[in-house]
Amino acid sequence: MSVRLPSGLPRPGLPLQSPAQEKEEKAQQPGEGRSSGKASAKGGTGKGGVAVKGGSAKGASAKGGLEQAGPQDGMDFGRSGETERKEGGGAKGAQQQQTGMASGTSQGAASLGSLEQPPALAAQTPQTAPALPQPPPAAPQVGVPPQLARQPAASESSRERTATDGQSSEAAKQALEGRAKLRIAVLNRLHRGLTEVEGKMGAFLANPGRQGVVTLPVVLSVSSVTFEWWKSANAVPEDRAYLAQVLGEPGSVDDATLLGTLRSEIAQAFAEFPRTPQGVEARRLYEAVLQKYEAARIQPIIAGHDTGPVVEECARLGLPCDKDFTRSVLLSPWMLAVGQSPDEGTAAQVMVAGLTLPQLGALVGHLRQLNPLLSNAQLRALLLRASTDMKLALRKVMGQQEVEQVQALARQLLRLKAVQHLAV
Structure with a gap:
């Protein structure tokens, strides 16, 4: 106013x-x-x-x-x-x-x-004008070098970074220890599984019967062992949290990432097992039992791949399920195996596609009845020839025609044996 x-x-x-x-x-x-x-x-x-x-x-x-x-x-x-x-x-x-x-x-x-x-x-004029009192310099306006002004913030962030690095290093250390424990557990599981199969086969060899064939509905693969850990973690939240902690994953990790990490760790344990002393010894005993079956003309048959629930679980989570993941470590040249595709297997490792494990066992038992003189090597060779297209040099799926063909080959080989005995 x-x-x-x-x-x-x-x-x-x-x-x-x-x-x-x-x-x-x-x-x-x-x-x-x-x-x-x-x-x-x-x-x-x-x-x-x-x-x-x-x-x-x-x-x-x-x-x-x-x-x-x-x-x-x-x-x-x-x-x-x-x-x-x-x-x-x-x-x-x-x-x-x-x-x-x-x-x-x-x-x-x-x-x-x-x-x-x-x-x-x-x-x-400036000479005659009285001098006005000047205000004292305020604290925020004091000239401070930029590097000195940023020094407290830099030191504080350095302390925070040091604390974070300490937590990260501690978490990484715990993750390494947890994965090492998991690796040892998987190695023990492989040794126990291979030893149990060897012991059961050795016990059966004492009283094999007259069929000349034995089927083993046992699969020891990365997928089967992975599912042993995953089924508990997928059902119990506490087990899932513990598994995530062992693998070094956060508690909020999704199922696909957690299962993928678990698969990777178990696959590394499978690759390491044949190089360990326990793995070498267990494999030697297993191969020795298979050689005894070969001498006794009893053909063991196993499933070459795991087709259990883990395949469906991987499909649900969008994870690949390749052959290396499901292939059984029980495969051996003395074994006859059921394969997933016709291109699997070689002359040394015969794998037949198109038949289930019971069907292949029944077919082998029937071939033994048609030709009791068949050895295990001859039996595998007949099945390999029946499942191969000689004109195109391609493997094919065993169907009704291939089953009839292998039976005809078994009878023909029996006649050749009889002629050979008559000639001698």
Whole structure:
């Protein structure tokens, strides 16, 4: 709001009043003296008589008091308490206001300099203009080298990084230990599985019967061992959390990632097992039992691949299920195996596709009845020839025609044996 100018204040172009005249005028006009004090406290005009408002009034009043006359301010400070109460402590209030602005931040000092100055103060030369008190430098504006200013943040992030690296290294160490324990457990499982198969086959060899064939519905593959761990983890949340911790995976890992990691670890254990001393010894005993079956003309038949629930589980999760993953480690040249595709198997390792394990066992038993003189090697050779297209040199699936063909080959070989005996 605008301030009404008292009649006693100097006007532009008029001389200043003396202190005696000012006292006399105030004595004659006491009400106007109070108004003058209020105007001084609120912030009156400067020397140029420009009215200001708000914060600008405070700054302009303080500057105007310094510019007009030092003796007048001194007389104001030396007045009695009665006079000071009448004037409302104008000069003192102006000084306090100016001091309050100076004790602010540098932004406050900048706003003080940007206030509109009275024309008389602006017209003064730099030599005659009184020096205004400068505000003390504020803390945020102190010049600090950039590298020193960033040093605390850098050291703090360094400490955080060190703590994070410590946690990461500890988690990685626990993951390595967990995977090492899993590797040892899988190696023990392979040794136990191979030893059990060797023991059962050795026990059966003591009383084999007269069929000349034995089927082993046992598969020892990466997929079968993987499912032994996975079925428990997939059913019990606590077991799944423990398996994720052992493999070094977070608790929120999805099923596909967790099963893929488990498959990879078990596959590495399978690759390591034949090189361990326990693996070498178990394999030697297993091959020795198979040689005894070969001498006894008893053909063992196994499934060459795992076709259990793990195949469906991998299909559900979108994981590949290749032949290396499901191939049984029980395969041996003395074994006859059921394959997944006709291109599997060789002359050394015969694998037949198109028949199940019981069907292939029944066919081999029937061939033994047709030709009791068949050895295991001859039996495998007949099945290999019946499942191969000689004209195209391609393997084919065993169907009804191939089954009849292999039976005819068994009878023909029996006739050749009989002719050979008659010739001798």
